[in-house]
Amino acid sequence: MTLIPGFERRRRISKQIASLIRKREEHRGLLIAFEGPDGSGKTTQRKLFKQWLHSEGHQVTTTKWNSSALIKPVTKARKQVRALSAEEFCLLHASDFRYRMDSEILPALWDGTTVVADRYLFTALARDAARGLELDWLLKVYSPLFWPDLVFYFSVTPETSSQRIAADRDPSYYEAGQDITQIENPLQSYRTFITRVIAEYEALAGIFKFVTIDAEQSVYDQHRLIRSIFEKVERRSWAEWNQEALVDWLVQHPRLAV
């Protein structure tokens, strides 16, 4: 018989883990994701939301896209020299995401801290699909999926996104999607690329039931809306939605006394 020790261990203790997950449900933190194209104002809203949560007595932490101490430098260096194919771009961001899930997001949620994610895996799905990769494969790369309790999607038109970005700076090579559009002018390329990204986001918003925020509204109105939606949010049951991802994490974790 072939010996696969890790697999055997997982099978043996997964029932115990399932019971541990059920017990944790009441004490866990919430995961709230802020998604949307560049220039949609989600970072402004994320900061306001975090401040408000603090003022309401919540323990809160933020996680940002492509920010892990281990992998971000590697990705950044390759972006600077424009050395990434669509697959490499996808897989490095997926590595960064998984590393943050294991070392930041899940430990914080488990300990009862609310996590506000400035971009979550839907960013990858929208951008990588806009780069021509199959959504089915992308979902597998990011498996096991861990579903947030709430996803706010900041909706703007490609024109608004382009205007807001152009007011600030030239978009970077990959931000502008120049690796796939082959358009030399970054702003022109950005307009083409962000149209595709937004189309992907709109499709995802329907499939995954995002809460869409009209990001063309005033900052104040958006913030008020976000607060009122959050106050009514129902926790997404971990046992029902996130068991596989939690087993994956807990099976090797010292917090688990098995």
Place this chain on the structure above:
Amino acid sequence: MANQGQLIALEGTGGAALVQASKRLQRQLRQGRKPAPPVCTWDASGIFHEIREGARGIPGASPRTLLLLYAADLAFRLRWQIRPALESGITVIAAPYLETAIGFGRAAGLSSSWLKDLLSFAPAPSGCYRSLEITGPASKMPKAADSYLEFCFQQLRNTEGRWNTDEIRAGFLAHLAGLENKGKCVTVAAVKSTKPVGG
């Protein structure tokens, strides 16, 4: 148009054993006066080297993250080394290739379907070999720079998790032995002809 070259996989724990096996396989696969097939090794992209250099004091990555990184490096190797060689009609030895990643992932408890899906962008090899593992007391402690597996073990030792790297190594070798038992790969030392197996 040139004929397609053949992609030959060579799997193993890495280090000196894999280097020796690569050389032996190169000699065996060499045809006439043609140059020996090139060997495409792990970390051609430099990802692992850079992580190793920058990782001091940073918690290590989980097996799933390590496999995503392997896939990123493999995508680079396919783009710059393997596919260009094959398209030029050159046979290329990928050492390691898919089964090293799958064996590590399985031994660490990940599902084979996830591993196969993750690596589905990579073409199946025409033949699969494994290196003869060096047994007995090691002359030196393996380092993370020696191979993908040693890199992974170093990362796992730096995580909060409880990873038994000896157990994972045993599971990895059992995976390769299982492939060999099913006739899906051959130990290089045991190869008598140049006809690839598996694929």
